[in-house]
Amino acid sequence: MGLLKDVVKPILGGMTLTARRAANLGKNIVTIQYPDEMREQYQRSRWRHYLTRYDSGLERCIGCSLCAGACPARCIYVEAAENTDTERYSPGERYAVRYEINMIRCIFCGYCQDACPTGAIVLRKDFELANYKREQFIYTKEMLLEKYPGQNLEPYRSKVTGVEAPIYTG
Numbered sequence: 001m002g003l004l005k006d007v008v009k010p011i012l013g014g015m016t017l018t019a020r021r022a023a024n025l026g027k028n029i030v031t032i033q034y035p036d037e038m039r040e041q042y043q044r045s046r047w048r049h050y051l052t053r054y055d056s057g058l059e060r061c062i063g064c065s066l067c068a069g070a071c072p073a074r075c076i077y078v079e080a081a082e083n084t085d086t087e088r089y090s091p092g093e094r095y096a097v098r099y100e101i102n103m104i105r106c107i108f109c110g111y112c113q114d115a116c117p118t119g120a121i122v123l124r125k126d127f128e129l130a131n132y133k134r135e136q137f138i139y140t141k142e143m144l145l146e147k148y149p150g151q152n153l154e155p156y157r158s159k160v161t162g163v164e165a166p167i168y169t170g
């Protein structure tokens with residue numbers, strides 16, 4: 001073991017690196033002041049799920065469970081029920097009376113979105129998903145279903161500051 005090779009050289013290497021970093025302080029700042037500033041998001045960013053509606057207001061989901069079958073993390077639960085003439089939720093024969101996603105297990109792969117035959121389940125740009133209790137990560141149908149058609153296409157705004165997340169166009 002050489003003192004020069006094993007001790008002096010690594011120390012000098014570390015000091016050189018630190019000096020180089022210090023010389024660059026203040027230049028090329030890559031951090032942003034979140035949540036007052038929001039990082040740009042790509043057009044096809046995939047974060048929080050939504051269950052979408054048709055323009056008529058009817059739910060797109062027909063309770064077929066293809067999304068649950070495609071999910072590699074097994075975190076989607078769907079329970080279907082029949083529409084009736086007096087109680088209709090979707091244009092099809094059936095609708096999802098219960099739809100849940102365990103967001104702790106989700107890996108945001110988007111396979112559920114790809115598998116859905118009606119475009120019902122989509123992943124959009126809301127990435128502020130932190131919460132306090134485990135049970136708050138079980139997203140129910142009521143939490144997932146958009147309130148009106150196209151709601152989730154609006155630009156994402158921070159829940160904390162209301163600042164809009166810009167879309168990356170470069």
Ligand code: SF4
Nearest residue numbers: 071106107109110112
């Ligand atoms: S994004 Fe992937 S892991 Fe998450 S619910 Fe959809 S299929 Fe499952």
Ligand code: SF4
Nearest residue numbers: 061062064065067116
């Ligand atoms: S979200 Fe799509 S794939 Fe999943 S149950 Fe509803 S219609 Fe079927």
